[in-house]
Amino acid sequence: MDWLFFGEISLAGLAMGGLYALIALGFVIIYKATRVINFAIGEIMMFAAYLFLAFAGGMEMSPWIALPLAVIGGSILGGVIEKTIIRPMLGESPISVVMVTIGIASILVGLVEFVWTADPQLLPNFLPREPVFIGELYLAPKIAYGFLIGSALLIVYLLYFRFSRGGVALRATASDQAAAYSMGINVRRVFNMAWVFGSLAASLAGVLVAATGGLSPQFGIIGLSVLVVVIVGGLDSILGALVAGVFIGWLETVAGAYLGGEYRMPATFLVLAIILVIRPYGLFGTHEIERV
Amino acid sequence: MFRNILEKGRRLAGLGSLVAALTVAAPAMAQDKEPIVFGGSIPLSGVFAFAGIHLHAGLTDYTDWINSQGGINGHPVEYVMEDTAYEVDRSVAAFKKISGSSSPATYYGDSTGFMKAIASELNSQGNTLMSGASFATVLTDNETYPYQFIPGPNYSQMFGIILEYIASQGEGGDMPNVAFVYSDTEFGKDPIENGKARAAELGIEVVEEIVTKPGSVDVSAEVLKLRRVRPDYVVFHGYVLSPINEFMVQMRQMGLDTQFMGTFWSSDKLIIDKMGADADGYMGVMPYNYYDSEESGPMLDALRAQAEKSDPEAGYRPTGYIQGWFNAMVWTEVIKRTLDAGKELNADNMAEALASIEDWDTGGIIGIPVTVRDMSFPVGRIWRVNADEGRYEPVSDWIHLD
Numbered sequence: 001m002d003w004l005f006f007g008e009i010s011l012a013g014l015a016m017g018g019l020y021a022l023i024a025l026g027f028v029i030i031y032k033a034t035r036v037i038n039f040a041i042g043e044i045m046m047f048a049a050y051l052f053l054a055f056a057g058g059m060e061m062s063p064w065i066a067l068p069l070a071v072i073g074g075s076i077l078g079g080v081i082e083k084t085i086i087r088p089m090l091g092e093s094p095i096s097v098v099m100v101t102i103g104i105a106s107i108l109v110g111l112v113e114f115v116w117t118a119d120p121q122l123l124p125n126f127l128p129r130e131p132v133f134i135g136e137l138y139l140a141p142k143i144a145y146g147f148l149i150g151s152a153l154l155i156v157y158l159l160y161f162r163f164s165r166g167g168v169a170l171r172a173t174a175s176d177q178a179a180a181y182s183m184g185i186n187v188r189r190v191f192n193m194a195w196v197f198g199s200l201a202a203s204l205a206g207v208l209v210a211a212t213g214g215l216s217p218q219f220g221i222i223g224l225s226v227l228v229v230v231i232v233g234g235l236d237s238i239l240g241a242l243v244a245g246v247f248i249g250w251l252e253t254v255a256g257a258y259l260g261g262e263y264r265m266p267a268t269f270l271v272l273a274i275i276l277v278i279r280p281y282g283l284f285g286t287h288e289i290e291r292v
Numbered sequence: 293m294f295r296n297i298l299e300k301g302r303r304l305a306g307l308g309s310l311v312a313a314l315t316v317a318a319p320a321m322a323q324d325k326e327p328i329v330f331g332g333s334i335p336l337s338g339v340f341a342f343a344g345i346h347l348h349a350g351l352t353d354y355t356d357w358i359n360s361q362g363g364i365n366g367h368p369v370e371y372v373m374e375d376t377a378y379e380v381d382r383s384v385a386a387f388k389k390i391s392g393s394s395s396p397a398t399y400y401g402d403s404t405g406f407m408k409a410i411a412s413e414l415n416s417q418g419n420t421l422m423s424g425a426s427f428a429t430v431l432t433d434n435e436t437y438p439y440q441f442i443p444g445p446n447y448s449q450m451f452g453i454i455l456e457y458i459a460s461q462g463e464g465g466d467m468p469n470v471a472f473v474y475s476d477t478e479f480g481k482d483p484i485e486n487g488k489a490r491a492a493e494l495g496i497e498v499v500e501e502i503v504t505k506p507g508s509v510d511v512s513a514e515v516l517k518l519r520r521v522r523p524d525y526v527v528f529h530g531y532v533l534s535p536i537n538e539f540m541v542q543m544r545q546m547g548l549d550t551q552f553m554g555t556f557w558s559s560d561k562l563i564i565d566k567m568g569a570d571a572d573g574y575m576g577v578m579p580y581n582y583y584d585s586e587e588s589g590p591m592l593d594a595l596r597a598q599a600e601k602s603d604p605e606a607g608y609r610p611t612g613y614i615q616g617w618f619n620a621m622v623w624t625e626v627i628k629r630t631l632d633a634g635k636e637l638n639a640d641n642m643a644e645a646l647a648s649i650e651d652w653d654t655g656g657i658i659g660i661p662v663t664v665r666d667m668s669f670p671v672g673r674i675w676r677v678n679a680d681e682g683r684y685e686p687v688s689d690w691i692h693l694d
Contacts, residue, residue, distance in 0.1 A: 118341035214534030261503035
């Protein structure tokens, strides 16, 4: 066994897993507060990445100005979607709401094809290109710096949810909407805030992932593959999203390296199947008991 | 005398009028002949739209050009197409609709999946010859696909050309080694087994095989695998752009002096436009001369003139455009040969005419005369990116496989 190789592969997998965790966080925040599974999360990622391309590529802004603008653009898109499309669906069946998010995803794909064409794109380089070594272990610079930026946002989010007034309102609404409403929390505003924060996390992940692997109108498919992460971790668990994101990223990479690229997805779906059998609500998800 | 001159003048004027009338009427008479229809399932939207719009432009411009030349043996040409979004079911529906309403002599298929799916219907109808965007090896199986051909080398032949080039770079018996990197798709896997067999025949060691998801993926783990085997060449297949860029950039960051090569769909200018200086040195196999190459020839010049005429703002035309044009060029040659032989325009006769193509001068589209082998044109050339110039430059002679 080449332990150096295993170490490098593991490091790459863990770093990629950090980005998966960020996307999964976008899923979970929205689901936790509003009970909507947002199938358009990948397309929101894609939209933000295209915004970055427009700002940093087309308008030649500094990438460090383009990045926050693109992320804010993506989060505003999330807020607008919630307010104009999802909110009128309140009270409708969950399937209808899910179908609406799938429809939104298709519209976003059409929109970017219309504006930016269907050509594959590469984002302007904005991350350092010097190889990163941790001891003797090599890590691709884009992955390393992407992980650092993503981790910074994760820490900000965790602190915000733990200590801020808005974070407490969000957690309270997630725990019990009726009780939160009776305590004077503006639940509708919390719903909107959840979409904004969820989309913001996804948007940042979108730019970072596109910076590594390129961009096309089909980029949003990655959002669906991260659904595995969310189900393994638990749909309503932020901790689950973080742990499962890092684990699935590591597993995918190690399986790809030792078994071959065609075994990446089967390996993760095998884990998904096992978790669903043992803990249907995910590793850290809430086990809801319905009493009749 | 004056009357005499007037009389002669009247006769000359009458003769002139007759000549003028015939000159004007000849194309009109040609247009009176029954039109020949080029059909097409064209991916103007969807994942392949980046190429589809250029394929469509190439087919449209060729049709306009051939009609301006009097059509095919006096028959005007009509190009009838539908957008398929690169979905097999929509491509099949488009084929049924177009073949039901317009009886196309030839047809452009947008994918290997569609061309395989439609084969039994195509074979039973026996009216239409098909080619298209696919260079799949399987389509050159004449037993199963007797009415389909490849407008260039198939993917296995592309690998054969690449490997011949690599073998030619071996110095003093020191044969370079190679790694294959391909997408986990039918497209990606197509030439791998034949490529390995050909490499073995040439004495080239395949030191690693990497399979990835297509498109936007992190490949840092795969790059780590390649670092351990340090291949002299990496041959990509089954991609358009990503993740080729990441492999090249990361491997160069690691200090490897590996050279990178790819097949038709990953050898367009898109790589240069998107990667910039990082694309320098990338090599691709291409059966046609690039639009901005220094090569010329009557047909290549006509292509450039027609492209300029149809859209003066477009500038460079991608390889998809030339591929669309070349498809229609082959259809024209095949139809012409069939009509010249006095045969009915059906799939059997057109397939026979196609198989008869030998040492065909394509007017500069392909740099040497080409001969059809197993319903394909097994010819190509290796081109290398000169990033400073922003274009591909030839680094090998034309290679025509037997």
